[in-house]
Amino acid sequence: MSEAYRGRRSGRSAAFRISSPAASALAELDVRGRPRPLVARARPSLIDEYRLYLHHRWMERCTNASALTREIEKLGYRGDVNTVRxxxxxxxxxxxPRDAPVPQLTVYRVTDWIMRRPEQLTDIERKCLDDLCERGREELQ
Incomplete structure (x- = not known):
């Protein structure tokens, strides 16, 4: 393997040309030599922002995916009906789920909750903001 390293090749490319345990060890490293994550990160979906709305509408007995898609398209959804299905x-x-799903916390969303008047927040948003404030108080103590 040291002969392969002597050339102008990286250790990673040399390891792929040579079948050895070192090759499999190097294959688990990324380009910068750091270990690759074992679990793939879940990408955010286009529909994540609208899952609370869909939950509430389902609880109101609106079960037509096409109608729900049209409703959330008016709110800014850019996906298709199959994603909603x-x-x-x-x-x-x-x-x-018995309870509405908790919204994903983002800086934009929390800032929006803080800047709005309390009477303009929905019950779920108010509860999430109260929980977040309570967690902050616990961490300060």
């Missing part, structure tokens, strides 16, 4: 599939099989 996939999101609603657990609801159709009877696995309906």
């Amino acid at each position: 996939r999101r609603l599939r657990p609801y159709r099989t009877g696995v309906i």
Whole structure:
């Protein structure tokens, strides 16, 4: 293997040309030599911002995916109806969450909650903001 390193090749490319345990060890490193993550990170979906709305509408007995897609398109959704159908599939099989899903915390969302008047927040937003403030108080102590 040292002969392969002597050339102008990186250790990673040399290891791929040579079948050895070192080759498999180097294959688990990224370009900068750091270990690759073992678990793939879940990418945010286009529909994540609208899952609370979909949950509330489902609880109001609106179960038509096409109609719900048209409603959230008016709110800015850019995906297609199949994504909405996939999101609603657990609801159709009877696995309906009892509580509304908690919104994903982002800097923009929390800043929006803080800057709005308390009476303009929904119950879920108010609860999430109160929980966040409580966590902050616990960390300060």
